[in-house]
Amino acid sequence: EAGVTQSPTHLIKTRGQQATLRCSPISGHTSVYWYQQALGLGLQFLLWYDEGEERNRGNFPPRFSGRQFPNYSSELNVNALELEDSALYLCASSLGDDRVYGYTFGSGTRLTVV
Amino acid sequence: AQSVTQLGSHVSVSEGALVLLRCNYSSSVPPYLFWYVQYPNQGLQLLLKYTTGATLVKGINGFEAEFKKSETSFHLTKPSAHMSDAAEYFCAVSGFQGAQKLVFGQGTRLTINP
Numbered sequence: 001e002a003g004v005t006q007s008p009t010h011l012i013k014t015r016g017q018q019a020t021l022r023c024s025p026i027s028g029h030t031s032v033y034w035y036q037q038a039l040g041l042g043l044q045f046l047l048w049y050d051e052g053e054e055r056n057r058g059n060f061p062p063r064f065s066g067r068q069f070p071n072y073s074s075e076l077n078v079n080a081l082e083l084e085d086s087a088l089y090l091c092a093s094s095l096g097d098d099r100v101y102g103y104t105f106g107s108g109t110r111l112t113v114v
Numbered sequence: 115a116q117s118v119t120q121l122g123s124h125v126s127v128s129e130g131a132l133v134l135l136r137c138n139y140s141s142s143v144p145p146y147l148f149w150y151v152q153y154p155n156q157g158l159q160l161l162l163k164y165t166t167g168a169t170l171v172k173g174i175n176g177f178e179a180e181f182k183k184s185e186t187s188f189h190l191t192k193p194s195a196h197m198s199d200a201a202e203y204f205c206a207v208s209g210f211q212g213a214q215k216l217v218f219g220q221g222t223r224l225t226i227n228p
Contacts, residue, residue: 004157033215043158043204043218056215090157100165102148103216105157 002026004106006091012112013081021076021109025093031055032074033094033103034066038087046089049074081113116141116207120219128227133192135222137179137205140186147188148206148216149179158204164188175199200226 005024013019025032034046045058049068063079072093078085088110092103121136139145146165150158162173169181175198179190188205202223206216 035218042220045215045217048215058215092158100146102160102163103158105150105159107155107157 004091004093004104006106006109008109009107010110010112012114015081015083015113017081019078019081019111021078021089021111022073023076023091023106024073026095026104029093029095029104030072031094032068032072033092034074034076035090035092036060036087037090037108038084043090047076078111083113086111086113116145116217118205118207118217118219120205120222122222123220124223124225126225126227127195129197130194133190133195133199133224135190135203135224137188137190137219138186139188139205139207141207146208147179147181148208149173149177149188149190150204150206152202152204152221154201161190161203195226197226197228200224
């Protein structure tokens with residue numbers, strides 16, 4: 001069974017540009033979660049998508065947005081990139097109630113803003 | 115609201131020694147608790163989880179954790195450390211159904227000395 005896949009693995013962008021990160025969940029998982037792991041800040045919850053809808057959002061500005069497609073894959077968009085957006089972005093998926101099953105994480109996309 | 119505190123951002127033990135990584139949580143509802151491990155340049159892997167029932171939970175790679183409600187703790191232990199255990203470990207709590215997000219601690223980096 002394929003795990004959670006994220007692309008690209010690395011992404012280098014210039015300040016002010018836009019970045020698009022992609023995530024494919026495990027087959028059968030309908031929920032996708034995005035986390036930001038910045039140096040020294042731990043994992044910060046960004047977004048939760050389920051059945052194509054945004055269900056919850058962390059404390060991030062609106063320039064962080066995303067969507068979930070009918071096949072449950074997801075895209076995270078970061079507009080007007082700032083230097084402090086440099087981080088590892090982790091996607092996770094879950095089968096139903098995440099309290100019972102926990103999350104399965106992808107290997108992440110490392111975004112570097114220069 | 116839920117929160118997690120991991121005591122010690124960095125723990126160092128000798129190979130063969132006991133590993134103890136501390137986690138305390140705050141939750142207004144019965145918590146669901148998780149430990150994840152992150153190896154360099156990888157995503158997070160689920161080590162073990164507590165949902166309900168037995169308070170001593172066994173996970174992969176010889177790790178176990180005990181849920182102590184009176185102490186609001188969920189410490190991770192392993193009787194004998196191995197060099198391959200060197201990684202970063204994250205404790206997480208999930209509470210409200212519908213909130214559908216895990217709240218992570220800041221992480222503890224475990225170093226194993228030969």
